[in-house]
Amino acid sequence: MELLMQGVTLMVIGMATVFVFLVLLIAVMAASAGFFKKFAHLFPEEVVETRSSAAATADPSEEVAAIIAAIRAKRG
Template sequence: MELLMQGVTLMVIGMATVFAFLVLLILAMNGSAAFFSKFAHLFPEEQKAAPKAAQATDPVADIAVALAAIKAKRG
């Protein structure tokens, strides 16, 4: 019976440790969210260049390239 109680005690301590870690993690995440929302003006986002429009290619040319690649692979 004593071994069973030691197992239960160890389980409770382990679960309490995990629970405490998760609570600290949630508090840290909420704290960092509050920090970055308050000081967001100090961290400007990078302006990404507009993606270049893909050139319209002929579908027949794409098929020809694929067939050439297959032929080159097979020998």
């Protein structure tokens, strides 16, 4: 019976430790979210252009032809 009580005690201590860790994790995440929301103007996001100007003016039929050629090459 004593061994069973030691097991229950260890289980409760372990579960309490995990619970406290998760509560602290949530508190730290909420605090960091508040910090970055308050000071967002100090961390500007970089503007990344996804297409180059040459690709934007390219003929779309060339892109379609490249896709068709890739499909034909894959199928054999």
